[in-house]
Amino acid sequence: MSLKIGIIIASVREGRNGKVVADWVLENGQKRNDKDVTYELVDLKSFDLPLLGATPTESQGIALKNWSETMASYDGYILVTPEYNHLVPGALVNAFNFLNAEVNNKALAFVGYGFLGAARGIVGFRAHLAYQQIAMTQQQINISFVSDFKNAMTPEQEFAPGAWHTPELEALFTQLLGWSKALKALRNGEIK
Template identity: 40%
Template sequence: MSTLKIAVVIGSTRPGRNGKTVADWVMAQAAGRAGVEYELLDLLDYPLPHLDEPVSAKAGPDLYSKDHTRAWAGKIAEYDAYVFVTPEYNHSTSGVLKNAIDYLYQEWNNKAAGFVSYGGVGGARAIEHLRGVLSELQVAHVQQQLSFSLFTDFENFTAFTPAEIHAAFAQVLFDQLESWAGAMRSMRQAAAVSAA
């Protein structure tokens, strides 16, 4: 089976964001894993206005009318799975991440996802909201998650200094995610053969 491709999505574009540092740490923990390629995917590189497609993404990619939608769709379609790195804003994920997710449908279907969050209470509520959103998009999300507290895993709320135990939990997340990503890819391939 070919190498799995997994995106580590930075779910914040806010000036001074902590997300880039957290995502870089995730990438470092994933380095050297066999049979898989992790790639950093920064929403800053895909500036999307508030959802401006006149037709629901469920209607299919042939009806995408905007260049930014087609570029985003092409990128997301490359991956077998995603690690969403999200802040918690007002008991939920960031608006920019939710907007980016809402742009697409089929590109997310039958893929896998894991979650890494940060916030005052570790960002756990952001993950809970993302689980519901991704279930609607037919994304299989894994049980293991990483939650970083701004009070204990950051110095002065900005310098990322995660507790050592998080590294072991990251490996569990990767194990689960890669397993599901492979299973979901097999399912997509079988569906494509049936449709041919």
């Protein structure tokens, strides 16, 4: 059974760190050489989504369609998110509010980054996603500006994740792929 996993860059903010963290996740996923598993980056910033409830412009209507189709095409997701004011980014919440059937009975894992690894924001967003019938892995990765970035919050900052994240990442991929495979079988009617 082939699986397609989307690695979502959740921040749309200028100067965000999400791309470098997502590239690290992608690189580690590809190194695993999982049989019949494809990993792809999905940058939320590339979708010009309107605020939920606002009348979309023509281009935003196209972006909504593209967002829906993109998310529907994946069997599972790794959400790379920062934490702003103890919450995940508002753009991320807004984007998921447009989804329902596209993400039902699919699996999701979190890779958070920030001073506390986005732990507080992830806790709150887990409750939100549960109502969309998304199965979330127990394992999550919390990347800290204190221990995983050299010269954090300066123009010279460099992402240097600690070696302790390697077994965490391995567990995250194993859990995500297990759930994704089982839920794809469920969606395909192989499990009743």
